[in-house]
Amino acid sequence: MRATTGAGAGATALQKERRMDSAAAFEKVISIIKPFVKNIEAFKVPTGATRIIEDLGVNSARLVDIILAFEDEFGIAVDDESADRVRTLGDAVQMILQKTAPAH
Amino acid sequence: MERLGLRVQESVSQALILFTYAAVAAWMRFGQRYRIQGLRRAREEFVAQVGRERGPLLICANHLTLIDSLVMQWALAPGWRFARRRCLFAWNLPDKRNLSARWWWRVIGYLGKCIPVVRQGTPEQARQIIDKVAWLLTRGQSVMIFPEGGRSRVGRVDIKNVTYGVGRILQAVPGTRVLCVFLRGGGQKAYSDYPTRGETFVVRLKRITPATVSVGMRGARDLAMQIVGQLSEMETQYFDDAGVDR
Numbered sequence: 001m002r003a004t005t006g007a008g009a010g011a012t013a014l015q016k017e018r019r020m021d022s023a024a025a026f027e028k029v030i031s032i033i034k035p036f037v038k039n040i041e042a043f044k045v046p047t048g049a050t051r052i053i054e055d056l057g058v059n060s061a062r063l064v065d066i067i068l069a070f071e072d073e074f075g076i077a078v079d080d081e082s083a084d085r086v087r088t089l090g091d092a093v094q095m096i097l098q099k100t101a102p103a104h
Numbered sequence: 105m106e107r108l109g110l111r112v113q114e115s116v117s118q119a120l121i122l123f124t125y126a127a128v129a130a131w132m133r134f135g136q137r138y139r140i141q142g143l144r145r146a147r148e149e150f151v152a153q154v155g156r157e158r159g160p161l162l163i164c165a166n167h168l169t170l171i172d173s174l175v176m177q178w179a180l181a182p183g184w185r186f187a188r189r190r191c192l193f194a195w196n197l198p199d200k201r202n203l204s205a206r207w208w209w210r211v212i213g214y215l216g217k218c219i220p221v222v223r224q225g226t227p228e229q230a231r232q233i234i235d236k237v238a239w240l241l242t243r244g245q246s247v248m249i250f251p252e253g254g255r256s257r258v259g260r261v262d263i264k265n266v267t268y269g270v271g272r273i274l275q276a277v278p279g280t281r282v283l284c285v286f287l288r289g290g291g292q293k294a295y296s297d298y299p300t301r302g303e304t305f306v307v308r309l310k311r312i313t314p315a316t317v318s319v320g321m322r323g324a325r326d327l328a329m330q331i332v333g334q335l336s337e338m339e340t341q342y343f344d345d346a347g348v349d350r
Binding site: 053 | 224225227228230231253265266267268320321322324325
């Protein structure tokens with residue numbers, strides 16, 4: 001029971017760290033996207049499901065600028081295919097977490 | 105299948121080029137009373153800069169009205185030259201919504217080698233268009249493109265709203281010649297559907313060789329920004345020459 005609790009505590013700590021990373025990435029994503037947002041109303045309560053083009057009114061051509069800003073901010077390289085998969089704020093965070101995760 | 109469609113469109117367009125050109129030029133010249141300032145010089149300049157060479161050609165232009173591509177083709181060469189050199193008569197990429205508005209626009213668009221595009225489309229749609237354009241260029245065709253991605257809402261070359269597709273095209277077809285074309289009517293104050301009747305246009309050409317050490321999206325952006333930067337310079341020069349307060 002104790003071992004289980006310990007493992008659970010460890011997992012919880014890991015999950016918490018992961019959540020913090022995710023939360024930090026989300027905050028940075030928000031700050032990077034902010035200058036490109038046209039629909040300010042939808043940007044007041046952003047969630048992972050918020051669609052960058054449809055909900056926030058970001059010009060699709062500006063998505064490239066946003067992706068390049070991610071590269072600069074997080075020190076990652078984003079190929080065209082990965083960039084094309086970024087539709088929501090959650091997709092952006094997910095991609096950043098994947099690319100910044102240490103290689104095993 | 106799409107490539108077959110483009111081949112058919114090219115053949116039909118070429119077969120009717122003299123008729124199409126004459127009809128559209130007559131509408132502009134006599135119906136709308138448009139004029140090109142220094143028409144002969146502009147055409148000589150076009151020949152001097154790209155006309156005698158073979159190979160892919162990307163004509164990159166500023167964009168203020170729905171018929172810019174028509175006026176530009178008229179300004180760049182007479183119909184007979186397009187009839188002799190089919191690759192010089194440029195494909196262009198109008199907004200699908202604009203082209204669909206009237207049946208005769210669709211006809212003129214087809215004969216005028218238009219490939220309708222969905223503005224603000226999905227990445228997949230953008231990729232398909234880039235693939236089509238790249239394929240045409242690899243066949244030595246000319247393509248006219250507006251790097252601003254639409255008519256400039258600010259009435260000037262809008263360097264803040266550049267689409268980078270033009271850069272991706274250049275990456276896909278290395279060696280493509282790039283001709284920047286600046287066109288503006290003397291009375292054009294902002295963007296519009298059509299120029300004012302009786303408008304006189306100024307057209308300026310400059311061939312450039314965009315280059316970058318970057319790859320991928322960053323490289324595409326570099327290339328696109330060099331082209332739009334050139335168009336912006338040409339616009340500045342135009343206003344300086346005209347003595348207009350910008």
